[in-house]
Amino acid sequence: MDTEIVRGDITQQNVDAIVNAANSSLLGGGGVDGAIHRRGGPRILEECRRIRAASGPLPTGQAVSTTAGDLPARWVIHTVGPVHSATEDRTHLLTSCYVESLRLADELGARTVAFPAISAGAYGWPLDDAARVAVAAVRDAAPSSVTTCRFVLFDEAAYAAFDRVL
Ligand code: AR6
Secondary structure: OEEEEEEEOHOOOOOOOOEEEOOOOOOOOOHHHHHHHHHHHHHHHHHHHHHHHHHOOOOOOOOEEEEEEOOOOEEEEEEOOOOOOOOOOOHHHHHHHHHHHHHHHHHHHEEEEEEEEOOOOOOOOHHHHHHHHHHHHHHOOOOOOOOOOEEEEOOHHHHHHHHHOO
């Protein structure tokens, strides 16, 4: 699997699947989540509501997929990153977001997948560590149908952090 980094907006990526840094409610929020629902249109939220009604809140570190609505991608994979904690090591949960998203992408038949820097915004994860965990998780993930993993970094600081790790 090739790993690449770009600076940009994940909603504009021409890939099979984009990953959303969602929250357990699956009902939307700010950051990447807000942008995906805003630009992808109401069909994404409709599917999220159905998943939510059938299965309840999505646990941290897990992933589910929906249509990507009006976005160029075919699917949105929604995953819930851990809130960063100064007292508890939650790295395994952040790793799980990447591993479970890639596993789901493989099940869907996606070849190209774009990730944001999960947990590095509202959930407070320090950028350098978020980048280290993300890159290691993707490097160690099981072989799959995914040929390209693209990290899409919204600002210069996030791009620089991923660039240092890669
Ligand atoms: N494309 C790519 N990256 C983006 C975009 C975008 N359009 N917008 C923001 N980022 P965050 P989290 C970057 O807060 O920390 C939401 O309210 C952003 O600069 O989106 O996992 C959810 O509903 C940062 O580097 O996700 C949850 O409640 C990174 O994406 C909560 O925030 C992640 O920031 C999840 O927090």
